[in-house]
Amino acid sequence: MSQQPSPDTNHQRYWRANLKLMGLLLAIWFIVSFGFGILLAKPLNRIEFFGFKFGFWWAQQGSIYVFVALIFIYAAAMRRIDRKHGVSDDDQSEPS
Amino acid sequence: MDVQALTYLFVIGSFALYIGIAVWSRAASTGEFYVAEGGVHPVANGMATAADWMSAASFISMAGIIAFMGYDGAVYLMGWTGGYVLLALLLAPYLRKFGEFTVPDFIGARYYSNAARVVAVVCLIVVSFTYVAGQMRGVGIVFSHFLNVDIIWGVVIGMAVVFFYAVLGGMKGITYTQVAQYCVLIFAYLVPAIFISLLITDIPIPQIGLGAAVNDGSGLMVLEKLDRTLVDLGFGAYTDGSKAMIDVFAITLALMIGTAGLPHVIVRFFTVPKVSDARRSAGYALLFIALLYTTAPAVGAFAxxxxxxxxxxxxxxxxxxxxxxxxxxxxxxxxxxxxxxxxxxxxxxxxxxxxxxxxxxxxxxxxxxxxxxxxxxxxxxxxxxxxxxxxxxIAALPGWVIALVAAGGLAAALSTAAGLLLVISTSVSHDLMKKTLARGISDRQELRYARIAAATAIVIAGYLGINPPAFVAQVVAFAFGLAAASLFPAILLGIFSQRATKEGAIAGMLVGLMFTFAYIAYFKFVEPGRNNADHWWFGISPEGIGALGAALNFATALIVSRLTPAVPAPVKALIASIRVPAGVERPHDHP
Incomplete structure (x- = not known):
């Protein structure tokens, strides 16, 4: 994880963009499951959400939906970042 | 037809399908046997991963566990799905780019050490055998309950079927049978769930039915009625947990990182053609898993x-x-x-x-x-x-639904057993024989070793299924705890740290493994009477201790890495290369 400040190569910029995206998505991963589903479940349970207590819903339903979305968002966003930095595997559908 | 005849029809029909697929996709080379030549479509791989992942425990036991645990059941729901986020973001794409056959391959190459490879093989075999015994047991239970076959014969029939398609087809055969098995098991899970949701709430979607009103005219919501009924009987409310928050936190974390560290799951992402496919495929895998995992809490509450x-x-x-x-x-x-x-x-x-x-x-x-x-x-x-x-x-559903559940339970157990047996045989033939004990054997010889190892593993697993050690249920905590505390940190540091050295990784894996093993063994076998919150460290139960084991592994690896000679230049080049998707190749042996 240690990056030299300079010289800033393309690969280093690519890697930093990747880490930034990853950090953001993992923060959401943590907030919905450990945050809403566990640490804040009790206070959130006072809120009603479509017939569920809200904390309970996050713990047994909501967090799983968010997990699925996070992976697809990562896959799509990384494709863009791959292409922008010219390191994508687009033309490597059938190697050798 | 009566239920018994229908069940035979469904089970025999599904077995014929699996064997037909195995014959069609017979493996001819080690590349096909280990990773299906890296040619599996991401959606197919997602389905296969889902079937591989969802075991007899997910299919048969999980909803029942949630039914009795209420809110606390969330540790399994979040723990066994959240791990895929870690897998997709932190491990799968890089391991696919690395492009060899096994998890120990990666550990061995990244930590430039055969000792590290052997430690990884040991972790892998312990974790996988623990798991596979439970699957064979699941096969036995389904046979004895639905088909009135003796539990021993149930296990033997299950062994014969797995033997046929795992030994013959290798990863290629397993992948395509798992796709079929996913379809069988998800259909078998959703049909009764939809029926029961309709019965109780008039709403066909169980995920929504769980939050709807009960149709008994009381005007109460499902969870409200459940809370009241249970409190009237003297239980705690369904939507409140009884575990301490720190323990819920630790168990969820341990299951998540344990999931991401399970070799039979990781290796599935070696089978797709490209790095970008590995990311996408993890999304499909979790989508297919979520279909069952979001239904299970509804089934549990209704039940x-x-x-x-x-x-x-x-x-x-x-x-x-x-x-x-x-x-x-x-x-x-x-x-x-x-x-x-x-x-x-x-x-x-x-x-x-x-x-x-x-x-x-x-x-x-x-x-x-x-x-x-x-x-x-x-x-x-x-x-x-x-x-x-x-x-x-219980819900008085038609006979064919009961028959379907039997076929689904078998699909879940067989698909997971096959995936586990494959990683066990691969690690023996490839990591132990080819890379350590019998260097320089030909591709054909290696393939023969792989088949012999798979056959041996099936016999041992079958034996464990017929004569389950008394502690079978208890050792599940081992599988996840050990995977979390040993393999996950080593792989993660291998990708994200340029400084992690072989000494650091080996020390980390051993500390994580031994600490977790000792903690679980102490409370489960040595002093079961002390297995309660008063004696646990920080209030963390043996189920959740893998989270602490993983933290110790990370800390040890980082400290030891600082004190030991830096990573050699060729390995630094390897790290740089796995971080970019371009240049991905079909999986092969690096010379």
Missing amino acids: RLNFIDTVQDAPYAEVDEWFKRWEDIGLVGWQDKNADGAIQYAPGVPFDGPPVFTGERGEQGQRTLANLPSASANEVYVDRDIMVLANPE
């Missing part, structure tokens, strides 16, 4: 409501047939403590230990129990597994 409705204060003589049928098999037991002839369900265990039947019948016709009654008012023993298996009967 608990149904169960209480049927059983509570019902005179034994008039109780529904299913109660007696499952009592005959020994998964339900009733002790008429207050001698009123009716069944009372209350908190606490009904009696000491698992039911011991005397072989005689009591006044009401119930099977008499030899167990000493406990002080609680509870008269009913229920094995949690019957919540899914008996649900169609």
